[in-house]
Amino acid sequence: MGVLETDLQFKSGIIEHPKQSDGFSCGLFVMKIAESVLNNGFGNISFRSTLNDLAQYRHDIAEKILEFSDMKDVCSICGSAISHGTWLGCDECNRWYHSDCLGYSRKKANEIIKKCWSCLLCTSLSTK
Ligand SMILES: [Zn+2]
Ligand SMILES: [Zn+2]
Structure with a gap:
């Protein structure tokens, strides 16, 4: 057990990293710092x-998270794999949605099926 046998010595110090200036992104900072440490060690944490x-x-x-989760064949809104309403697939991200969960009428769902359709997540991204 290589690591356990070595004489690990911990020392405290100050790690340079960006400052969080809001009151709601703590988790995000923790994840970005963890990502940086995993990729580059404690040397230089910057983003x-x-x-x-x-x-x-x-x-x-x-x-x-979505990429690695087992959410491919369920409705992206309600999480159910059971059919109700019409299944609508996004042509950009391949997520599936119940037309009912999107609040779309049968008529609107049937129109969407016939053409290319991008879900709200993809359209909100592309309008940035
Ligand atoms: Zn649904
Ligand atoms: Zn999409």
Whole structure:
């Protein structure tokens, strides 16, 4: 057990990293710092920290969590795999949605099925 046998010596110190200037992004900072430490060690922890950057990180982390979660064949709003209403698939991200969960009428759902459709997540991203 290599690591346990070595004589680990911990010392306290100050790590340079961006300052959090809001009251609600603690978790995001923890994740970004952890990511930086995992990738580069404790040497230099730096990432941009404007509100726009934080919003982008939040989105990136959500994407990553979704990518590795087992949510591919369920409705992205209610989480159910049971059919109710019409299934609508986003042509950009391949997420699925119940038309009922989106609040779409049968008529609107049937129109969407016939053409390319991007979900609210994808359209809100592309209008940034
Ligand atoms: Zn649903
Ligand atoms: Zn989408």
